[in-house]
Amino acid sequence: MKNVLISIGGNCNSNISNHNLDFEQIIAVDSGIKHIFNLSLEPSILVGDMDSISEEDYQKVIETNINIEKYQENKNYTDFELGLNKIQNPHDKSIFIIGGEGGDIDHMLSVFFIISNKEFYQNITWIYGKQSILFKNNFSLEVDTNINFSLIPLTDLKSLYIKGAKWELKNENVETGHSLTLRNQTKGKLLQIHCEEGRFAFIY
Template sequence: MRAVIFANGELRDREAALAALRPDDWLIAANGGSRHCLSLGLTPALIVGDLDSLPPEDLQNWLSAGVEIRRHPRRKDQTDLELAMQHVFERAPEAILVLGGMGARWDHSLANLLLCFHPRLGEVPCIFIEGDQSIFAVRGKTRIDGAPGDLVSLIPVGGDAIGVTSSGLEYPLQDGRLPFGTSLGVSNVLVRPPATLEVRQGEVIAIVTRVASAGGAA
């Protein structure tokens, strides 16, 4: 079972969001992320958060539809997305997808994105879907799916990524180093999918951009 969390950020591509879903996904809304469910014609199984972004009439409609509501205090130590993830951990999903996780507030966006490294995730992948991009954490060894020509950027976080080895990319790495605070790992190209990536020491954020809608800046 996959858990799909709708956060209260921007949902830039409705078609990409719907295409990412499976019929048996467990749908959760983090606070105002329920508005994305409404716009897509979806009913979440669970809404989590302090509900400050949820209009009272919407809350009543969700209650009438049998949606489970877990309300938290407004004064709290976690974002609504992290609270939703904590509830998801109770169900031990095979993967977590986050839609609408990024928005105009960079503090929320960056904090949300770094939840890909949440200690309770363990081996469970957490993937942010942002329009034509998929964003996820790499610790140890992982597989990178996509189509030939897709862009793959590897950005170290918290320090250098050491012992980085890849296959299936135009610019391969063999026991290499990605220095923290540099752009060395940006805009590699997927040539033989699926690619593989292994990081012996450190952590990396991988961003895969579909080539059909890719754009870039030097």
């Protein structure tokens, strides 16, 4: 799948440049444009109500003829949602989010749950500082040994299976918000997690 990058406001200590990815589409969301410029990348589009972008960055956008879609401040969708809606054929893309670190907790949580409620949630990875947040219901991951991870149930999980970890599970039902799957650790080179029903956030 081809890659898409979305940069949102807030702090950004992401190591996205270490992933050596090429992006078909780069979407800057309001003040998230600064992270794109810091990475020496050129956005495909800037979206948002422009209430947090600096005058310097906005002027640079105008001078470089980057496409701008400006919205009213009073609206029914967040700037981040508007950015997600600009992805072309999202079900066929690997989508990476940067930014959104620190700041108000309601903004952070809104990003988290907006991602988890999208039909294409399994295609999204939020690079949050030195950690990655994946939104899944099953996957396998090649990892180093002794890597800490947490699994956050976003819905009730039916028959959760975890293999390749210090604390493994086999066909365990886990309720939404339960702490059973917090702070686990990889024990092999391959971590396998799946459930019959439900979705979760995987943080490592």
